[in-house]
Amino acid sequence: MGVIDQTTCPVKTGSIYPSPYKEMMAGRSSLRLGDAGGLTQFGANLVILQSGAMSSLRHWHQNEDEFVMGVQGICTLVQDEGATDLHPGDCAAFKAGDPNGHHFQNRTKAEARFLVVGFRAATEVATYSDVDFRIEQSGGVNTFTHRDGTAWEGHR
Amino acid sequence: MGVIDQTTCPVKTGSIYPSPYKEMMAGRSSLRLGDAGGLTQFGANLVILQSGAMSSLRHWHQNEDEFVMGVQGICTLVQDEGATDLHPGDCAAFKAGDPNGHHFQNRTKAEARFLVVGFRAATEVATYSDVDFRIEQSGGVNTFTHRDGTAWEGHR
Numbered sequence: 001m002g003v004i005d006q007t008t009c010p011v012k013t014g015s016i017y018p019s020p021y022k023e024m025m026a027g028r029s030s031l032r033l034g035d036a037g038g039l040t041q042f043g044a045n046l047v048i049l050q051s052g053a054m055s056s057l058r059h060w061h062q063n064e065d066e067f068v069m070g071v072q073g074i075c076t077l078v079q080d081e082g083a084t085d086l087h088p089g090d091c092a093a094f095k096a097g098d099p100n101g102h103h104f105q106n107r108t109k110a111e112a113r114f115l116v117v118g119f120r121a122a123t124e125v126a127t128y129s130d131v132d133f134r135i136e137q138s139g140g141v142n143t144f145t146h147r148d149g150t151a152w153e154g155h156r
Numbered sequence: 157m158g159v160i161d162q163t164t165c166p167v168k169t170g171s172i173y174p175s176p177y178k179e180m181m182a183g184r185s186s187l188r189l190g191d192a193g194g195l196t197q198f199g200a201n202l203v204i205l206q207s208g209a210m211s212s213l214r215h216w217h218q219n220e221d222e223f224v225m226g227v228q229g230i231c232t233l234v235q236d237e238g239a240t241d242l243h244p245g246d247c248a249a250f251k252a253g254d255p256n257g258h259h260f261q262n263r264t265k266a267e268a269r270f271l272v273v274g275f276r277a278a279t280e281v282a283t284y285s286d287v288d289f290r291i292e293q294s295g296g297v298n299t300f301t302h303r304d305g306t307a308w309e310g311h312r
Contacts (some may be wrong), residue, residue: 037249
């Protein structure tokens with residue numbers, strides 16, 4: 001491989017979240033650049049946020065390091081301590097196991113983009129900071145639970 | 157962690173290569189962004205190339221996937237099939253085990269920068285495409301050899 005053709009790179013839309021969370025991801029899409037380049041050890045995705053969109057629910061990963069670089073427009077990082085604007089070239093890191101949840105919002109009127117790289121662990125738990133929701137991932141299967149580990153039965 | 161302060165991020169200069177290869181890396185430096193952010197599962201470095209500099213000897217990795225995004229100026233990717241210019245936002249991928257060696261050159265008069273992400277395998281072999289040289293990495297120790305595995309005794 002070498003240079004990745006971004007004009008033919010598949011665009012991922014939608015969300016693996018159950019309702020009512022998946023509807024909150026409207027206006028977000030991503031180019032799976034690493035997958036298009038044949039990479040398997042980590043994901044490298046260009047996340048595209050329309051005005052008003054968010055990258056995900058605010059969350060943290062148990063097993064997977066995550067790295068972000070701003071590419072276009074302003075992506076606002078929200079963590080426990082508040083909001084910080086990420087401009088093109090600005091970078092952020094989220095160490096696996098750090099329970100300070102994060103996500104990005106596009107609070108501007110223009111499209112915003114960032115590159116996100118995430119390690120691919122054999123098993124993973126994503127915990128969502130602002131709702132009673134977790135996703136356990138193992139063997140390609142996503143299991144939705146509440147924070148206490150019980151099966152997810154809807155927003156509560 | 158969150159946003160990485162690039163103004164205080166340590167700048168790496170120099171090279172682990174033996175002479176005469178290390179002298180060929182003049183004009184190259186990098187910011188260890190992932191390390192500054194506490195990440196360990198992959199490296200994320202901003203490589204800065206002065207006019208005329210190269211990122212490394214042309215090489216390929218046995219065990220480690222690699223991903224690159226152009227950030228500033230023009231970084232010229234050189235592989236077996238020739239040269240391709242990488243502009244800001246352009247991306248490239250190099251799958252572990254693919255023996256098509258790569259490196260980046262700054263053929264312009266202006267500074268050029270790219271982000272490189274590399275998986276961190278327990279052991280690694282980097283093979284250099286244009287010289288009779290390899291580096292075996294294990295337990296934080298670098299061993300220089302010729303391509304036939306014999307101890308490196310200088311450029312031949």
